[in-house]
Amino acid sequence: MFREHYPRVLAFVLRRTDPVRAHDVVADTFTAAWRHFDRLPVEPLPWLFRVARGCLANELRTDRRQARIVEKIAGHGVEPAPDHALSVIADAGLRQAMARLSPADREALLLIGWEGLDNQTAATVLGCSAVTFKVRVHRARRRLARLLESADREGIASGSPVPRRRQVSGLGKERSA
DSSP states (O other): HHOOOOOHHHHHHHSSSSHHHHHHHHHHHHHHHTTTTOOOOSOOOOHHHHHHHHHHHHHHHHHHHHHHHHHHHHHHHOOOOOOGGGGGOOOOOHHHHHHOOHHHHHHHHHHHHHHOOHHHHHHHHHHHHHHHHHEEEEEEEHHHHHHHHHHHHHHTTTOOOOOOOEETTTTTTTEEO
């Protein structure tokens, strides 16, 4: 199981955090898998993705807690850590639009676009039904399209060149570039 799924789980985590933390999260994920080995589903990849998401959430909560402590000690604000997962998106407009989406919308789109999961598998990762996930993706795509159209309108108003239509890879929607 480890040899078969380690590369995909590592890639999944690397798109969501920095390389040092990613290896720790993947180690924690497979540690949990070994602890629950007798209860793993026949196809463990969605389960592994779900555990990895939980480990990442725990890491983020720890970071926020530590930042609050540092802030309290230092007496001033702490800059938030950059979202490394979005840095791999080449298009600046898309990156900005994705950053403006809620974390739930962004995760739904990334599970489909980056991870290449189908609705049923992605729903398993998020712990919801396939129908619920399909609705989430539909709404997230609509919100992303609105954000991209808004950015395009702002670009036209500021004198930028007129955008051309193109397909947003993996997200199933056209947008102006």
